[in-house]
Amino acid sequence: MKAIQLHEFGGPEHLYLGEAPVPEVGAGQVLIEVAATSVNRPDIIQRQGNYPPPPGDSEILGLEVAGTVSAIGEGVSQWEKGDRVFALVGGGGYAEYVIAHAGHIMRIPDNLGFEQAACICETYITAWLNAIVLANAADGDTFLLHGGGGGVNTAALQLCKAMFPASKVLVTASGGKLARVRELGANVVIDYREEKFAAVVKSETDGKGADIILDHIGGAYLADNMKSLAVSGRLVVIGIMGGASAELNIALMMVKRQSIIGSVLRSRPVAEKSRIIADFNHTVMPLFADGTIAPLISDTLPLEQAAEAHRMMEAGSHFGKIVLTIN
Numbered sequence: 001m002k003a004i005q006l007h008e009f010g011g012p013e014h015l016y017l018g019e020a021p022v023p024e025v026g027a028g029q030v031l032i033e034v035a036a037t038s039v040n041r042p043d044i045i046q047r048q049g050n051y052p053p054p055p056g057d058s059e060i061l062g063l064e065v066a067g068t069v070s071a072i073g074e075g076v077s078q079w080e081k082g083d084r085v086f087a088l089v090g091g092g093g094y095a096e097y098v099i100a101h102a103g104h105i106m107r108i109p110d111n112l113g114f115e116q117a118a119c120i121c122e123t124y125i126t127a128w129l130n131a132i133v134l135a136n137a138a139d140g141d142t143f144l145l146h147g148g149g150g151g152v153n154t155a156a157l158q159l160c161k162a163m164f165p166a167s168k169v170l171v172t173a174s175g176g177k178l179a180r181v182r183e184l185g186a187n188v189v190i191d192y193r194e195e196k197f198a199a200v201v202k203s204e205t206d207g208k209g210a211d212i213i214l215d216h217i218g219g220a221y222l223a224d225n226m227k228s229l230a231v232s233g234r235l236v237v238i239g240i241m242g243g244a245s246a247e248l249n250i251a252l253m254m255v256k257r258q259s260i261i262g263s264v265l266r267s268r269p270v271a272e273k274s275r276i277i278a279d280f281n282h283t284v285m286p287l288f289a290d291g292t293i294a295p296l297i298s299d300t301l302p303l304e305q306a307a308e309a310h311r312m313m314e315a316g317s318h319f320g321k322i323v324l325t326i327n
């Protein structure tokens with residue numbers, strides 16, 4: 001099969017379209033013929049050599065796909081050959097065929113195409129699991145979302161507005177993305193390059209702070225995130241684009257009864273991911289099926305242009321998701 005391969009870890013120039021054996025479907029698994037996959041920031045980190053796949057998962061890049069069921073493994077009864085599906089995979093999405101665990105697959109709603117469906121798993125599940133489930137969100141909470149033009153955070157903004165209409169959502173973004181984040185429904189848009197977000201959060205919340213912060217900057221934002229967090233607030237850290245360590249005032253955190261939650265999706269055990277996906281399918285997928293929210297596609301390129309897609313993501317020129325299609 002065709003698959004994107006790596007000459008060596010490093011820049012996007014090391015990505016090339018090569019050949020790989022079609023993976024063999026095992027018990028409890030399904031083989032999917034991939035029609036579309038999408039690029040996620042963790043793909044960049046894996047390409048650089050800093051985010052290996054969990055043991056047993058494909059070394060090929062790609063964390064989510066949409067396509068057609070092509071073969072069924074032993075013990076799988078809920079899927080049939082020809083089903084239109086989308087899936088979260090531990091790796092292997094940048095290829096003509098990929099293996100997915102039967103519990104990590106969802107049916108594509110009739111109103112969505114393969115390209116849109118390929119944008120849901122990694123970003124919307126991450127946004128929902130972290131900003132809503134782990135943060136124990138409730139309607140009326142104030143949210144601070146960082147990086148409002150990215151895949152995960154456009155998803156988080158859509159989900160907050162759709163699921164918690166009484167909530168106030170503050171979003172950091174930059175450049176031309178500011179206006180688009182406002183159009184998506186953010187109540188307050190903060191230009192993180194021009195403004196100090198902690199000061200804006202303070203004034204916009206009458207000094208109270210945000211109940212929930214979804215952060216992927218890590219070290220560089222820890223101090224300002226803690227300043228921006230309300231009493232009993234929850235800071236959920238899902239990335240370290242701004243460094244992996246920072247100093248924390250534990251006394252203040254204790255007195256303000258705040259929580260810091262760290263979370264990754266990819267390395268969770270298969271059964272745990274199956275439970276998360278079943279809950280997501282039940283709770284969130286109806287919002288896609290009835291058109292309340294739709295995946296935001298910024299650019300669509302053929303699989304062989306994976307290197308160009310990575311360059312686009314690293315330049316930050318996208319708003320929402322970059323899709324790769326496979327003929």
Ligand SMILES: NC(=O)c1ccc[n+]([C@@H]2O[C@H](COP(=O)([O-])OP(=O)(O)OC[C@H]3O[C@@H](n4cnc5c(N)ncnc54)[C@H](OP(=O)(O)O)[C@@H]3O)[C@@H](O)[C@H]2O)c1
Pocket residue numbers: 039040041042122123126146147148149150151152153172173174175177192216217237238239240241242263264265266313315316317320
């Ligand atoms: N833990 C998990 O399970 C999990 C799963 C998936 C993704 N992630 C993480 O989530 C993050 C987002 O992934 P993605 O695929 O959505 O990537 P993406 O589409 O590239 O989004 C990243 C966003 O970060 C913004 N950004 C960069 N520097 C910033 C700063 N200093 N302050 C505020 N925003 C800033 C960028 O905005 P500008 O272009 O405007 O600078 C961009 O919109 C990554 O760190 C990724 O590793 C975690």
